[in-house]
Amino acid sequence: MKLSTPKRAILQCAFLLAAALMIVCGINRGEQETVWNKAANICLECIGLG
Amino acid sequence: MNNAVRRKLIQLAAFGFTNTHIGNFAAGKLYTGKWKQFCNPGLHCYSCPAATLACPIGAMQAVAGSMQFNFSFYVVGFLLAVGVLLGRFVCGWICPFGLVQELFYKIPSHKCKLPKLFTYVKYGILILFVIVLPVTATNYMGMGQPAFCQYICPSGTLFGGIPMTATHPELRTTTGFLFGLKMGILLLTIIASVFVFRFFCKTLCPLGAIYGLLNKVSIHHLDVDKSACIQCGKCARTCKMDVNPVTSPRSAECIRCGACAAACPKQAIRLGFRNGSKKEEHHHENT
Numbered sequence: 001m002k003l004s005t006p007k008r009a010i011l012q013c014a015f016l017l018a019a020a021l022m023i024v025c026g027i028n029r030g031e032q033e034t035v036w037n038k039a040a041n042i043c044l045e046c047i048g049l050g
Numbered sequence: 051m052n053n054a055v056r057r058k059l060i061q062l063a064a065f066g067f068t069n070t071h072i073g074n075f076a077a078g079k080l081y082t083g084k085w086k087q088f089c090n091p092g093l094h095c096y097s098c099p100a101a102t103l104a105c106p107i108g109a110m111q112a113v114a115g116s117m118q119f120n121f122s123f124y125v126v127g128f129l130l131a132v133g134v135l136l137g138r139f140v141c142g143w144i145c146p147f148g149l150v151q152e153l154f155y156k157i158p159s160h161k162c163k164l165p166k167l168f169t170y171v172k173y174g175i176l177i178l179f180v181i182v183l184p185v186t187a188t189n190y191m192g193m194g195q196p197a198f199c200q201y202i203c204p205s206g207t208l209f210g211g212i213p214m215t216a217t218h219p220e221l222r223t224t225t226g227f228l229f230g231l232k233m234g235i236l237l238l239t240i241i242a243s244v245f246v247f248r249f250f251c252k253t254l255c256p257l258g259a260i261y262g263l264l265n266k267v268s269i270h271h272l273d274v275d276k277s278a279c280i281q282c283g284k285c286a287r288t289c290k291m292d293v294n295p296v297t298s299p300r301s302a303e304c305i306r307c308g309a310c311a312a313a314c315p316k317q318a319i320r321l322g323f324r325n326g327s328k329k330e331e332h333h334h335e336n337t
Contacts, residue, residue, distance in 0.1 A: 003267070005325065011267045012134055019131035026124025031113050035124065036087035038112035039096035039104035040080060042221075045200040046097045046108060047211035048232035049224050 053312040057143055061152075064092070064144040067102065074099035078217025089125060091132045092145030093257045095203065097210030099217075107180060107257050108199050108206075115184035115194030129260055137268030138261045141251055142305030147205040148251055154243040162245050163292055168253045169303060175202065176256035198256060200228065204236040247290035251305065262302030270306065270323050272299040278318035285310035285319060295319055 003011065026032065044050035051059075068090055071081040080099055090103035106125055113122035132140060141148050155161075175198065183197035199206050211232060215221050242249035251258045265271075274296050286294040288309050293301040295310040299319075311319040 008267055012269055015130055015134040015264075015267065019127045019134065022123040022127025022130065024127075026122060026127055029119065029123065031119065031122055031124035032087040034113050034116050034119070035089070035104050035109040035122075036084070038109065039086040039101075040082040042080060042214060043095075043097045043108065043112075043196070043199065043206075043210070045196050046095050046105075046203065046206040047214050047221075048200075048207055048229035049211075049215075049221060049226075050195065050200055050228070 053308045057307060060143050061149040065146045065149055068092070068094050068146050069098070069100035070102045071100045075213055076217070078214055089128050091136070091140045092148065093203075093205050093255060094146045095199075095206040095208075095210040097206060097214060099213055101209070105199075105206075107203075108196055111180060111184040111194070111196035111198060114181075115188070115196060117192050120185050129257075130264070133261045133264030134268060136261075136270045137265040137306065138258065138302075138304060139268070139270045139306040140261055141248075141255075141258050142307040145251075145257075146209075147255075148248060148305070150208070151239075151243040151248045151250055154240055155247050157244045159244050161247070164246055164249075164252060166292075171253050172255055172259040172262075175254055176259040180256045201231065202235060202254065204232070204239040204250060207232040207236040248305070252291070252303065259302075265302050265304060266300050268300075271321075272304060272306065272310070273320040273322075273325055274299050275318040275320075278316045280316055280318075282315065284313050284315065288313040 074081060078099060080097065081102060085102050086096065086104055088103050089106040089109055090101075091106070093107060094101055094103070094105055096104045096108055106129055110122050110125040110129075113119050113125060179198035179202060184194040186194070187197065188194045211229065215225060215229075239250045239254075246252070272295050276296075279296055281296070285296060289295065289304075290309070291303045291305055291307075293304045293310075295301075295304070298304075306321060308321045311317075311321045
């Protein structure tokens with residue numbers, strides 16, 4: 001499917017708006033704390049031990 | 051400075067930025083500061099002692115597999131924003147594991163192309179190992195495992211598994227089948243990367259799959275001036291990702307490395323955020 005330039009621009013704006021809303025929603029739910037908890041401790045699965 | 055040198059310098063700078071805690075390698079400890087709540091645009095294991103940021107694929111699975119959540123708005127929103135802005139430019143210019151594979155590809159050997167069918171495997175991995183399994187394969191507490199990290203990710207084995215097991219004798223005693231499987235995948239990836247340009251990016255990387263889909267709408271893109279193109283085919287022959295930029299400038303496989311634009315004898319290909327070819331831009335500047 002080939003998108004015209006104006007249609008692509010509309011999609012880009014819509015996706016960026018959706019992305020911003022999702023990030024705000026995620027922070028509001030405290031997801032970044034879950035990310036930090038996982039990333040700041042040794043992830044046994046990631047290193048092949050879990 | 052030509053495009054290839056500029057790209058390599060940016061790749062090295064990005065590698066350095068994502069690995070600022072290099073001193074942690076000796077002690078085998080992780081950086082635990084607040085930067086770890088933010089995701090890296092490229093694939094880089096957060097269990098790497100030097101890692102500054104969180105791996106987005108690992109983070110997505112960790113949130114979706116946690117007891118509180120089944121979906122990560124935070125990580126998906128981040129990937130959507132980065133993907134819409136840059137597409138697979140991230141793969142070509144920022145991803146640390148992409149740089150590692152390119153260095154292995156520099157080893158002199160016979161170079162091969164992969165059948166196109168292999169490039170679809172990464173979408174299956176994204177759906178099954180990153181999206182479905184962490185949410186569905188849960189334990190009695192409702193917690194899922196990061197299946198991609200657990201069974202596949204060679205970046206995690208290289209940057210996390212090897213340094214951590216090397217510095218922690220107690221971890222070495224727990225290595226078993228899984229560690230062997232992941233070492234095997236890492237070895238396969240390294241050997242394949244010597245012969246096939248970015249073997250992992252082409253076939254297995256779920257992050258490349260996400261950014262590849264967003265290449266279709268990304269603001270940073272390749273633009274081809276069809277009126278200036280003389281159909282010499284030099285761009286397609288130059289492309290190590292096996293893309294023909296003239297027929298498919300928004301291919302999901304294009305990592306926006308810019309090699310095609312540099313190779314074009316008519317400056318008909320442009321890489322950037324604006325529309326229009328380099329030649330058109332020069333024409334406007336001169337008039």
